[in-house]
Amino acid sequence: MNLGCIVGLKEWIVPQDKAFFDLFEQMADTVNEGAVFLNVIINNYVDVQNQCHKMKQIEHQGDLIAHQVYEQLNRTFITPLEPEEISRLATALDDILDYIDGTTQQMYGYGVTETDDFMKELARLILLSTQEVQTAVRLIRKLDDPRAVEQHCIEINRLENLADVVLGNAIKSLFATNDAITIIKLKDIYENLEVATDKCEDVANVLSDIAIRHS
Template structure:
């Protein structure tokens, strides 16, 4: 009877499947953003890819939130599930916002500092993509999950430094001669920094889940 009852319950692993699907869309968007920042003739195509990935991610987020409401058993706290998927979605939403700014100001080329921040976004996304499947066995993977969270924090620290140096370089080049170029550049730098910040939020959510479940 108990076995039959368990079969009737929603499967817990559907959450992990959805988390992994979402992390793949985030990874795809991060790679597209990095490619976009290289400039060149494919810039608009990369922008379109990010918009598409963001739309897919929104759909997956809705599925997760619906599953939280419908599931009798969840792999860990419902609030943690919602916070984790929302933090992941915030990262890709911020990439989409960056695309909107780039399109608004019709930017076609980007500073080396921006490109370095694009590489940092990819690195953070790769770390999150590695961490997500490990949540399926938190106890066995607790050490690696904690290490990944620390690595994301280090990436965010490097991104802060790139952001600050980028603003200094912008001001030296454009501060007095071309204020609009400085404003546009600083806005793009700021949004790239926020993308990496959102990945740190994901890492913090993962750390919290590990602490609560080990």
């Protein structure tokens, strides 16, 4: 067997830690970019069509990275994490961005003309959650401090609970009005913003499982 074959075989069987963790960090960064831009849109609700187009580009970038994760998984014989963990984490990260993008597209499609304090607060909680996700994802590269991962996961869960409260207050306020069409539109938007925090919690659950299993 020549040297080239030996090197090729080594690349095939050795866990490609860097590739997977680099991709996860890129995904987390892209998710956070989407959350940052969501706050820009909601707090400065102008030129919505172009803003939604920019958000779609961010979402598309997240899809591309997720696809790279799946491709890498399909061609890597030995992985640094369980294949199921890799797949679950990629899917959970992608789901956050899908809901962030989907809600902005929904706002434009519904013809929403202005945002309100409930939307702004939910967007803020989404951003705080994605920042925690960013940090926690970086910690699983080495996992020398599983408790640190768990602390970020606990904070994500706390933020999701706060989002539940905001949603409840938003729905209560909404049903105090008489405009049925507005109720339907805004209820969908509030709920989908809250689901984005649920998806952050899904990521936290995957990260917590990884921290426990590999500590």
